Each structure stands twice: as structure tokens, then as C-alpha cells.
Amino acid sequence: MPAVSSPSLLFTPMQLRGLSIRNRVVVSPMCQYASEEGGPTDYHLVHLGKFAMGGAGIVFTEETAVEARGRKSHHCAGIYDDAHVPAYRRINEFIRSQGAVPAIQIGHGGRKGSGTAPWEGYRPLGDEDAKRGVPPWRTVSASAVPADPRAPAPHALTAGEIAGVVTSWRTAAARALEAGYDVIEIHAAHGYLLHQFLSPLANRRDDAYGGSLEGRMRLVLEIVEAVRAVWPPEHPVFMRVSAVDGSENAWSMEDTVLLARAAKERGVDVVTTSSGGIAGPGTAAPVPRTPGYHVPYAAKVRRDAGIATIAVGLITEPRHAEDILRRGEADLVALARELLWNPNWPAHAARELGVTGYLDLLPHGYAWWLKRREDAREAIRAAAARK
Numbered sequence: 001m002p003a004v005s006s007p008s009l010l011f012t013p014m015q016l017r018g019l020s021i022r023n024r025v026v027v028s029p030m031c032q033y034a035s036e037e038g039g040p041t042d043y044h045l046v047h048l049g050k051f052a053m054g055g056a057g058i059v060f061t062e063e064t065a066v067e068a069r070g071r072k073s074h075h076c077a078g079i080y081d082d083a084h085v086p087a088y089r090r091i092n093e094f095i096r097s098q099g100a101v102p103a104i105q106i107g108h109g110g111r112k113g114s115g116t117a118p119w120e121g122y123r124p125l126g127d128e129d130a131k132r133g134v135p136p137w138r139t140v141s142a143s144a145v146p147a148d149p150r151a152p153a154p155h156a157l158t159a160g161e162i163a164g165v166v167t168s169w170r171t172a173a174a175r176a177l178e179a180g181y182d183v184i185e186i187h188a189a190h191g192y193l194l195h196q197f198l199s200p201l202a203n204r205r206d207d208a209y210g211g212s213l214e215g216r217m218r219l220v221l222e223i224v225e226a227v228r229a230v231w232p233p234e235h236p237v238f239m240r241v242s243a244v245d246g247s248e249n250a251w252s253m254e255d256t257v258l259l260a261r262a263a264k265e266r267g268v269d270v271v272t273t274s275s276g277g278i279a280g281p282g283t284a285a286p287v288p289r290t291p292g293y294h295v296p297y298a299a300k301v302r303r304d305a306g307i308a309t310i311a312v313g314l315i316t317e318p319r320h321a322e323d324i325l326r327r328g329e330a331d332l333v334a335l336a337r338e339l340l341w342n343p344n345w346p347a348h349a350a351r352e353l354g355v356t357g358y359l360d361l362l363p364h365g366y367a368w369w370l371k372r373r374e375d376a377r378e379a380i381r382a383a384a385a386r387k
């Protein structure tokens with residue numbers, strides 16, 4: 001692929017450990033509820049492949065469960081079985097062939113498992129669902145406190161069972177490596193299992209995995225160490241956090257900075273700052289939804305924990321993304337919904353930011369034709385100007 005020359009920071013290549021990334025546009029992980037028995041299908045090849053063809057630097061596979069019971073629904077992605085590996089590998093080979101870096105977010109829904117898709121109301125599965133072949137399952141969490149008043153209480157993991165969960169994360173990371181991923185992200189945000197241990201709103205334990213901040217952070221840090229142990233030193237590890245729970249006596253920004261520092265000491269390279277989710281559905285955030293609503297969190301973690309960050313949340317304008325990087329608020333910018341709307345956003349953004357050869361972010365077989373189209377349009381413009 002020809003080199004893209006850039007006056008823009010967004011399109012300046014980046015080095016993370018031994019990994020070269022062509023630009024700083026990240027496709028944020030997006031659950032599709034389209035997996036079969038946890039494994040990806042051709043849908044995922046096209047869904048993720050088109051972002052790689054559109055010029056993004058890093059393409060994240062959606063939250064992928066490390067255990068079958070860690071899925072949010074029967075249709076969520078997983079990497080809890082060796083049989084999943086070949087299909088992910090096929091997708092990753094394609095992503096890499098298009099010049100992008102394949103990345104995976106591994107996670108565990110904990111008490112937010114056994115539910116339906118967003119468009120079915122995030123409803124907990126029940127007896128009626130069992131009759132239509134979609135049975136509920138017993139979820140697990142830090143404590144027997146349901147996420148949703150409609151849901152049965154989750155099983156509070158024993159210390160011995162927690163050790164098994166850590167092993168699941170390590171094994172999933174080893175499978176991800178086998179599947180050809182270059183980046184792995186530990187999902188500790190959005191009210192899922194790791195967030196359930198971090199937040200005092202969900203963690204009522206009085207053993208080594210609860211109580212003090214140190215106790216509540218223990219599981220996440222054990223998982224960071226377990227994942228780092230199998231992830232090669234030349235490959236980066238990311239972690240996504242909800243920077244704040246958004247209520248009194250809950251997970252706070254100060255806690256996030258301490259967690260980021262501790263994670264960095266154990267080999268995490270990049271932190272994505274999101275918010276919310278411990279109470280209410282999905283990514284329900286306590287933060288008003290304005291363009292770049294999580295940027296101040298990314299900036300604070302970057303400054304106070306001395307770690308690279310990703311800004312995410314309603315970043316849709318190229319100049320806005322560029323300015324976030326130029327102001328030193330984050331090192332990378334992630335987009336989710338804007339890329340669903342326009343998977344070629346990186347190429348469009350590069351043009352808007354004055355990047356020479358922006359069409360070379362697209363496949364050669366597109367760029368060749370589009371350059372000729374651009375020349376023709378330029379000639380028409382020049383002729384009109386002469387009149």
C-alpha cells in the first residue's frame with residue numbers, strides 16, 4: 001500500500017510496542033448479536049472487513065466473551081472454544097491484507113448475561129424464551145445483586161471460582177493470539193463482570209476481592225497479569241474502563257486514575273475511557289451526550305496516570321478528532337456509530353485534513369478509479385473557473 005503523506009496527526013502512523021499502525025483512527029468495538037454458538041460468521045467478515053477497506057488504523061472485533069456464560073445473549077460473540085479460532089483467523093487475515101491492525105476486545109458480561117438484544121429491550125431471558133429455544137442461564141457476579149430488578153440474582157463467585165475465571169481470560173487471550181489478533185483489549189467497563197468487581201454499587205464482598213479499592217481492583221489486575229503473561233511483549237494490551245459510575249460513593253475518576261496506573265505497571269499500554277453502565281443498560285452514561293463527551297476523562301488519565309489513551313464518544317468531525325490529538329487529550333480516537341454510517345470515514349477525514357494520497361487508504365482497485373474521477377472533476381472545476 002503506498003505511503004500516505006500527512007500534515008495531520010490523526011493520519012500520522014503510530015508505533016505501539018513493536019506494532020506499526022497506519023493512522024490513529026480506531027474502529028470501536030461494536031456488539032452485533034450476530035454470532036452463532038459464539039463464533040463469527042460471514043457477516044463479521046464483511047462487517048469488520050469493510051472498516052479495514054475504509055482506511056481505519058485499528059479494527060476492533062466486538063466484545064468477545066471469555067466464557068459461554070459471559071455472553072450477554074445467545075447471539076453474542078465468544079472466544080471460549082478452540083473451535084472459534086479458525087473463523088476469527090480468516091477475518092483477521094483479511095483485515096491485515098487491507099493495511100489495518102486486527103484487535104479484539106475480550107470480556108465477560110457477568111450479571112448482565114442471559115438477556116436479549118438492545119432492540120428487544122435488554123430484557124432478561126425467562127421461561128417464555130426457554131419455550132422458544134432461547135433458555136436463560138445462571139449469571140455470575142461479585143455479589144448476588146441483580147443488575148436489573150426483573151432479573152434473578154446472579155451467583156456470587158467464590159474465591160476458587162474466581163481463579164477459574166482468571167484462567168478463562170488467560171486461555172481466551174491465548175486463543176486470540178492464535179487467531180492472529182495484534183491488539184487485545186480487556187473490557188472492564190459498562191457494568192460488565194470486571195466493572196461489577198470494581199464498583200461498590202455491585203461489589204458487596206468482604207473477602208480479598210471486595211471492600212477497599214485495592215480489594216475491588218484485585219480481579220482486574222489479576223486478569224491484566226494473566227493476559228499479559230500470554231500476550232507477546234511486542235504486542236500492546238489495551239483496557240477499557242468506565243471512568244465514572246456517575247453517582248455518590250461509587251466508582252470515581254480518582255479511582256480510574258489509580259487503576260490506570262496499576263494496570264500500566266502490569267503491562268497495559270492504552271486505556272479507553274468510557275463511562276457508566278453499572279446501573280441501567282449497555283453503555284448508559286451519566287455524562288450528557290455532547291460531541292467528545294468522554295474526552296476530559298481520556299485527558300485526565302493520560303496526564304495523571306502517564307498512559308496513552310483513546311477518546312471515544314460522539315466524535316464525528318475530522319477536525320474535532322484532529323484537535324483532540326493536537327491538544328494532547330488522547331493518543332488515538334475511536335469511532336463507533338459514525339463508522340456504521342460511513343465505513344470510509346477515514347478516507348473522507350484524510351481528504352478534509354489535507355492528507356495527500358488520501359485515496360490510498362482505500363483498496364488499490366478503488367483508489368485507481370477514484371483518482372481518475374478526481375482528475376476529471378478537477379478539470380471540470382478548472383474549466384468552469386476559466387469561463
Ligand SMILES: Cc1cc2nc3c(=O)[nH]c(=O)nc-3n(C[C@H](O)[C@H](O)[C@H](O)COP(=O)(O)O)c2cc1C
Binds near residue numbers: 031
Ligand atoms: C452497535 C454498538 C455496539 C457496541 N458494542 C460495544 C462493545 O462490544 N464493547 C464496548 O466497549 N462498547 C460497545 N459500544 C460502545 C462503542 O464502542 C462506543 O464507545 C460508543 O458507541 C460511543 O461512540 P460513538 O459515539 O462513536 O458511537 C457499542 C456501541 C454501538 C453503537
